Amino acid sequence: AQKxxxxxxxxxxxxxxxxxxxxxxxxSDPSYGLFWYKQPSSGEMIFLIYQGSYDQQNATEGRYSLxxxxxxxxxxxxxSASQLGDSAMYFCAMRPEGGKLIFGQGTELxxxx
Amino acid sequence: xSGVTQTPKHLITATGQRVTLRCSxxxxxLSVYWYQQSLxxxxxxxxxxxxxxxxxxxxxxxxxxxxxxxxxHSELNLSSLELGDSALYFCASSVVTGRTxxxxxxxxxxxxx
Numbered sequence: 001a002q003k004x005x006x007x008x009x010x011x012x013x014x015x016x017x018x019x020x021x022x023x024x025x026x027x028s029d030p031s032y033g034l035f036w037y038k039q040p041s042s043g044e045m046i047f048l049i050y051q052g053s054y055d056q057q058n059a060t061e062g063r064y065s066l067x068x069x070x071x072x073x074x075x076x077x078x079x080s081a082s083q084l085g086d087s088a089m090y091f092c093a094m095r096p097e098g099g100k101l102i103f104g105q106g107t108e109l110x111x112x113x
Numbered sequence: 114x115s116g117v118t119q120t121p122k123h124l125i126t127a128t129g130q131r132v133t134l135r136c137s138x139x140x141x142x143l144s145v146y147w148y149q150q151s152l153x154x155x156x157x158x159x160x161x162x163x164x165x166x167x168x169x170x171x172x173x174x175x176x177x178x179x180x181x182x183x184x185x186h187s188e189l190n191l192s193s194l195e196l197g198d199s200a201l202y203f204c205a206s207s208v209v210t211g212r213t214x215x216x217x218x219x220x221x222x223x224x225x226x
Binding site: 033035044 | 146148158
């Protein structure tokens with residue numbers, strides 16, 4: 001069965017520090033994509049970063065990087081230099097080739113000034 | 114702006130009524146997904162269309178139906194509404210393969226009273 005697990009319901013981080021949000025996944029498909037989305041209190045789902053299962057290097061997008069460990073089936077999101085505006089829900093998701101996006105339960109990140 | 118347009122943004126209706134939610138995907142995206150997000154259920158996949166045809170079905174109630182039109186816009190029809198149908202309904206679009214991003218619209222917040 002395909003599944004995404006986010007084990008941290010909530011996390012706190014001090015402004016300007018780095019934080020890692022955990023995500024593990026389960027799939028038997030050889031080709032899949034891994035995604036992170038941010039959902040602020042306003043409700044919209046904002047795409048942050050994508051990692052393909054065959055990509056050799058970890059994806060990076062500005063302050064976001066994805067620590068992809070294929071053998072461990074983990075796809076942790078690292079946010080560097082946290083800002084107050086990073087406070088939001090963060091969802092990890094997976095999509096097998098041509099299939100549906102499967103989401104984890106989310107991690108609520110709070111950035112403290 | 115993700116390029117995915119959902120209308121309306123907010124909808125308040127009474128129990129027993131029927132509503133239609135509309136989604137225009139990003140230009141060039143053939144695949145459309147519908148998700149329901151409620152406080153207790155998280156992000157639940159409802160249904161996926163690809164180029165006008167149903168591709169995958171999730172936890173979609175029989176009272177709900179969807180379709181994708183030749184111009185690729187999609188509609189989600191919710192009928193015989195119940196209080197428990199109150200949720201945020203998202204549409205997302207992507208190129209069909211798993212190795213590409215899926216972008217979300219801003220969602221339609223449905224309140225059933």
